[in-house]
Amino acid sequence: MSPRRPPEPVLDAALVGVALADAWAHVDVQDRPALACAVLGALALAVRRRLPLVTFALTLPTALVTDAVVAPMAALYTLSSLNRHRLLLGGCALSYAIIDFLPWPWSSMDATELGQTNNLFHLSYTLATAAAPVFLGQLVQARRELSLRLADISEAREHERLLTAQSVLAKERAQLAREMHDVVSHQVSLIAVQAGALQVGSRDPETRQAAATIRRLSVQTLDELRHMVSVLRASGSSPTELTPQPSLADLQRLVDASGIEAKLEAELPEELAPTVQRAVYRTVQEALTNVRKHAPGATATVRVGHRDGVLTTTVTNTAPTRHALALPSAHVGLVGLAQRAELLGGTVTSGPTAQGGYELCLELPVDRNR
Incomplete structure (x- = not known):
C-alpha cells in the first residue's frame, strides 16, 4: 500500500x-x-x-x-x-x-x-x-x-464484462422461459383440466371441493407462470411492469385460498414497511404450503401481532389426519425465509409441537425497518 x-x-x-x-x-x-x-x-x-x-x-x-x-x-x-x-x-x-x-x-x-x-x-x-x-x-x-x-480502460473493460454477463444471463433467461412455457405451463394446464373434469364428474361433495381448489390453484399458478415467462423474455429489453408485490392486506385472501382449513388472527401496527409486509406474506404463504403438502387434513392458525417493537408471525397447524404423499421438494423454502428475515434483522424458528403438529414463527423488528 x-x-x-x-x-x-x-x-x-x-x-x-x-x-x-x-x-x-x-x-x-x-x-x-x-x-x-x-x-x-x-x-x-x-x-x-x-x-x-x-x-x-x-x-x-x-x-x-x-x-x-x-x-x-x-x-x-x-x-x-x-x-x-x-x-x-x-x-x-x-x-x-x-x-x-x-x-x-x-x-x-x-x-x-x-x-x-x-x-x-x-x-x-x-x-x-x-x-x-x-x-x-x-x-x-x-x-x-x-x-x-x-x-x-479498466472502467471500459468492467463495463464490457458486465455487458457480456448480461448477455449470457439474457440467453439463460430466454432458455428458462422456453422450458417454463413448454413443460411446466403445459403440465399445470393438464392438472387444471383434469381437476375441472373431476369437479364436474364427481358426486362426492368433498371430492368436488378438493377438485375445485386444485383447479383454482392451478389457474393461479398458470397466471403467475405466464407473467414470469413474459418477464424473463423481456429481460434486456424495455422494462416490464411487474406484478404488484403482496402486502398484509392480501393475507386474508391468501388464507382463504390456501386449500386447507385455516383462520387468521391479526393485530397489526400502522405504516409497516413494504419489506416487512412482504416478509410476513411470504412466510405465511410458505407455511401454509408446507401444511398442505406435509400435513394432509390438518388445520392451521395464523397469528400476527405486535409487541415491544417486534412483529411476530406464527403459523401453527394440528397433527395430520392422513398420510402425506411423497411430493418433489427442493428443501429451500425455510432457508429462504431465514435469509429474508436475517436481512431485515429478524429470525425464523420452526419445530414440532407437543400435540403432533408443527409451528413456524417469524420475528421482525418494526422500528428498524420503517
Missing part, C-alpha cells in the same frame, strides 16, 4: 519555506532589492498551481539578481507539469537559462569573456539545469495522463 500523500496546501507551504531558506542562504540581507526579489519569488510559489505562468514570471528576478534557484526551478517544474505547449515551455526554459547565465548588473558583462571555455561550460550547465525541471514536469504530466487512461 502506497503512503498517503500530504494535502496540496501543506506541500505548497513547505515549498515556500524551502524557497525562503534558499533565499536566506544565498542573499545578503543588506542587499534590499535582491532580498525583495527573492522573497517575492518564494511567496509566489503559493499560487503556482492556479497561476503557473505568472508564478514563473515572478520568480525570474530571483534568478537574475540572486543565486537562489529553488523558487524559479520549482515554478518551471509546475508550469511544465500543467502545460502541454512545448514551444512555450522551451521558451521559458531558455529564458531562465539566459537570465541565470548573464551576470548582474549587466553593465559588468564583458563581451570578450563570453567565448571563453569556462563560460561555455557554465552556459551548458545552465541549459541542462533549466531543461531538467521541464523534462521532469512533462514526465509527471505523462504519468498522470497514463493513470487516467488506465482508469478509463
Whole structure:
C-alpha cells in the first residue's frame, strides 16, 4: 500500500519555506532589492498551481539578481507539469537559462569573456539545469495522463464484462422461459383440466371441493407462470411492469385460498414497511404450503401481532389426519425465509409441537425497518 500523500496546501507551504531558506542562504540581507526579489519569488510559489505562468514570471528576478534557484526551478517544474505547449515551455526554459547565465548588473558583462571555455561550460550547465525541471514536469504530466487512461480502460473493460454477463444471463433467461412455457405451463394446464373434469364428474361433495381448489390453484399458478415467462423474455429489453408485490392486506385472501382449513388472527401496527409486509406474506404463504403438502387434513392458525417493537408471525397447524404423499421438494423454502428475515434483522424458528403438529414463527423488528 502506497503512503498517503500530504494535502496540496501543506506541500505548497513547505515549498515556500524551502524557497525562503534558499533565499536566506544565498542573499545578503543588506542587499534590499535582491532580498525583495527573492522573497517575492518564494511567496509566489503559493499560487503556482492556479497561476503557473505568472508564478514563473515572478520568480525570474530571483534568478537574475540572486543565486537562489529553488523558487524559479520549482515554478518551471509546475508550469511544465500543467502545460502541454512545448514551444512555450522551451521558451521559458531558455529564458531562465539566459537570465541565470548573464551576470548582474549587466553593465559588468564583458563581451570578450563570453567565448571563453569556462563560460561555455557554465552556459551548458545552465541549459541542462533549466531543461531538467521541464523534462521532469512533462514526465509527471505523462504519468498522470497514463493513470487516467488506465482508469478509463479498466472502467471500459468492467463495463464490457458486465455487458457480456448480461448477455449470457439474457440467453439463460430466454432458455428458462422456453422450458417454463413448454413443460411446466403445459403440465399445470393438464392438472387444471383434469381437476375441472373431476369437479364436474364427481358426486362426492368433498371430492368436488378438493377438485375445485386444485383447479383454482392451478389457474393461479398458470397466471403467475405466464407473467414470469413474459418477464424473463423481456429481460434486456424495455422494462416490464411487474406484478404488484403482496402486502398484509392480501393475507386474508391468501388464507382463504390456501386449500386447507385455516383462520387468521391479526393485530397489526400502522405504516409497516413494504419489506416487512412482504416478509410476513411470504412466510405465511410458505407455511401454509408446507401444511398442505406435509400435513394432509390438518388445520392451521395464523397469528400476527405486535409487541415491544417486534412483529411476530406464527403459523401453527394440528397433527395430520392422513398420510402425506411423497411430493418433489427442493428443501429451500425455510432457508429462504431465514435469509429474508436475517436481512431485515429478524429470525425464523420452526419445530414440532407437543400435540403432533408443527409451528413456524417469524420475528421482525418494526422500528428498524420503517
